[in-house]
Structures are given as C-alpha cells and as structure tokens.
Amino acid sequence: QSALTQPPSASGSPGQSVTISCTGTSSDVGGYKYVSWYQKHPGKAPKLMIYEVTKRPSGVPDRFSGSKSGNTASLTVSGLQAEDEADYFCSSYAGGNRYAFGTGTEVTVL
Amino acid sequence: EVQLVESGGGLVQPGGSLRLSCTASGLTFSRYHMTWVRQAPGKGLEWVSFISYSSDNIDYADSVRGRFTISRDNAKNSLYLQMNGLRADDTAVYYCASDLAHKIDWWGQGTLVIVSS
Numbered sequence: 465q466s467a468l469t470q471p472p473s474a475s476g477s478p479g480q481s482v483t484i485s486c487t488g489t490s491s492d493v494g495g496y497k498y499v500s501w502y503q504k505h506p507g508k509a510p511k512l513m514i515y516e517v518t519k520r521p522s523g524v525p526d527r528f529s530g531s532k533s534g535n536t537a538s539l540t541v542s543g544l545q546a547e548d549e550a551d552y553f554c555s556s557y558a559g560g561n562r563y564a565f566g567t568g569t570e571v572t573v574l
Numbered sequence: 575e576v577q578l579v580e581s582g583g584g585l586v587q588p589g590g591s592l593r594l595s596c597t598a599s600g601l602t603f604s605r606y607h608m609t610w611v612r613q614a615p616g617k618g619l620e621w622v623s624f625i626s627y628s629s630d631n632i633d634y635a636d637s638v639r640g641r642f643t644i645s646r647d648n649a650k651n652s653l654y655l656q657m658n659g660l661r662a663d664d665t666a667v668y669y670c671a672s673d674l675a676h677k678i679d680w681w682g683q684g685t686l687v688i689v690s691s
Contacts, residue, residue: 467618467619496676498676498677500677500678502681507683508683509578509669509680509681509682509683509684510669510681511681512677512678512679512680515677515679516677521679553618553619555619555677555678557676557677558621560633561607561609561624561626561631561633561673562621562624562633562635563609563611563621563678564621565611565618565619565620565621566618566619567618568618568619
C-alpha cells in the first residue's frame, strides 16, 4: 500500500487554526470511512485524536475536528495551544487487514 | 490507563533473527486484534503484520512475508513478532498497536531494530 500524502509542516499562532490534509486514493481514504488522525510528541506513543473521519475519542478536545472529501481527509486544529505542537499523521483502512499511513506533518505553534 | 510496551529490539547482523514482544495492560487484550507497524529512519509508517484477537486471521506485508511471524498469547496479554532473515531495510522503529473496528487506537512507544554488520 502506498503512503498517504501530507504536507511536511504547518504552523499557526496561538488561537489560530491550522488544517492538515491527507491525500490517498479510492483504495484507501476515498473508499472507506475509516480515516484516523494521531498526535505524536517526541519519545511518546502516538495518540488517537480522530477516528472514522470525524469522531473524537473521549478526552480529546473539541478543538480537533476531521473531515473528508473524495480521496482527501483533513484535520483541523482550532484555537491552537502550545501543547498542540507535535507531529500529526493520518491513517486509513485499506482493505483486508491493512492500513495506509500518512507521511506526517510537523505542526509548529508560533 | 492503556499501555503497550514493546521490547526485544537491538542491533543484529544481516541474516540474523530477533523476537519482538509487546505487553499490554489496561485493556481487554483478548478482544483486540493487534498490528505491528514500523518506521524506517526518515521514512513514513509502514503496516507490517496483523493478527486477529483469536489468532485465526493473520496477514503480512509483502515486504516481510515468509520472514516474519506474528503470534500472541492472550493469557499473557502479549504479542510477538519473530523476525528471521533480517535485512538492512528492516531497520526501523517497530510499534505494536491495537486494532478495533478498522481503527488503530492504542500504540506503544516503539522498539528500535538496527540491522547492520
């Protein structure tokens, strides 16, 4: 399975919004509702932030939201806070037992 | 609190073997499918292998099929990855992750495998 394409970096000032895209194909992102987003801080395990395109696990702030259009999914972080500075990557179910993963985006809070 | 803790990584020569382990706590391990994912230096994440909660469904990426074997022991809340015939391009951080309803929800912190002479 091929990697999903994300921008390498994104940034915003505190309180602003940042949106990260995740582009795949009809065999992954476009073909299923199972797109997830993860936050990863250095040295820590990735944390699930969004699943099934738009759903937030318990405990994830509603500043984090997801959407999808065609073969591209997006994660928006509104009201940026310093602790949101991290790497973010997407994942999509790709059929069978397989997943495709995004290339990762480093979010900087200016 | 859910924790997945990988172990068993290290430096191994090409052609050698390693067995990775992942111990789970804070979740009903026997109800979760499990997955291994790896990230080579400077590269993106790559799905490696899947095992269903009951071990009756197993799958591998083409890049590791025939060399890696995934297994689990639900009584010990543990997941394993036996890696044989290791190559330089297997060098990566290996993550174990839980898989439920087509989403990977919990991840470990990873264990580093370096294949080099």
